[in-house]
Amino acid sequence: MGHRFPMANKSFGQHFLNSPTVIKKITSPLPEGVDAIVEIGPGPAVLTPHLAAYKKPIFVIEMDERFVELLAPVVGADNIFRQDALLFDWKAFLEKHNFKSIWLVSNLPYNVSVPLTLSFLRIPEITHMTLMYQKEVAQKILPNDPRNAMGSLHAMCLSQFELQHVVYAPPGAFVPPPKVDSQVLGFKRKANPDIPLSDIDSFESYLRLAFGQRRKQLGGILKNDWGAEKTQTALEKAQISPQIRAEALSYAEVLKLFASSR
Numbered sequence: 001m002g003h004r005f006p007m008a009n010k011s012f013g014q015h016f017l018n019s020p021t022v023i024k025k026i027t028s029p030l031p032e033g034v035d036a037i038v039e040i041g042p043g044p045a046v047l048t049p050h051l052a053a054y055k056k057p058i059f060v061i062e063m064d065e066r067f068v069e070l071l072a073p074v075v076g077a078d079n080i081f082r083q084d085a086l087l088f089d090w091k092a093f094l095e096k097h098n099f100k101s102i103w104l105v106s107n108l109p110y111n112v113s114v115p116l117t118l119s120f121l122r123i124p125e126i127t128h129m130t131l132m133y134q135k136e137v138a139q140k141i142l143p144n145d146p147r148n149a150m151g152s153l154h155a156m157c158l159s160q161f162e163l164q165h166v167v168y169a170p171p172g173a174f175v176p177p178p179k180v181d182s183q184v185l186g187f188k189r190k191a192n193p194d195i196p197l198s199d200i201d202s203f204e205s206y207l208r209l210a211f212g213q214r215r216k217q218l219g220g221i222l223k224n225d226w227g228a229e230k231t232q233t234a235l236e237k238a239q240i241s242p243q244i245r246a247e248a249l250s251y252a253e254v255l256k257l258f259a260s261s262r
Contacts, residue, residue, distance in 0.1 A: 045070045106132065118156065
């Protein structure tokens with residue numbers, strides 16, 4: 001018996017997952033060592049019962065009040081946060097519960113998937129994430145073809161996480177079907193991140209600059225912001241040609257140039 005879904009709310013960008021295969025891929029296995037699960041935008045409790053079956057503390061963040069009565073029997077009324085995930089107070093939540101390792105699961109609202117990902121990345125206690133994206137965005141985080149595919153989202157996520165493809169979800173996997181293909185990615189936080197979180201804001205600014213015009217020559221882009229001297233020194237130190245287009249950089253070069261620019 002499938003779910004009987006309420007009407008999807010367009011303003012929340014709702015599409016309810018309805019494919020047992022995709023649901024199973026997203027919700028299993030339980031990552032090793034996690035002490036709590038947080039689900040964002042659970043909607044009519046499609047993934048939630050599968051996650052609750054692990055018998056770990058489970059919390060959900062859901063803006064749409066219509067789902068509270070469906071979620072309460074699964075996670076307990078006290079574990080439902082009725083708010084915008086972008087405004088969620090992780091600091092207060094972690095002070096109260098003192099979790100060390102959280103598995104975050106979400107069929108993300110597509111319109112805020114990138115800002116949400118960038119905010120989760122900054123919370124060290126979120127050690128594992130299984131997140132659904134519009135395929136086009138997923139490909140920016142983890143490109144299938146790495147040639148000329150370097151970009152700020154890929155580098156940002158890779159600086160903190162090991163990334164893997166989990167499953168594709170075609171429009172038919174949802175009710176109502178979205179107009180786009182979706183892809184689920186798995187994130188596992190690196191024990192030693194490539195960029196410490198204390199430097200993540202400057203790393204992000206550097207990436208925004210370098211990849212703001214990915215198809216232009218890197219030397220020219222950097223010069224506008226860094227000036228000629230700093231640009232030349234940093235590129236030489238990192239052994240990178242000023243003629244290279246940013247999208248053609250390797251991840252190692254992205255890290256090296258960041259280190260050389262400081």
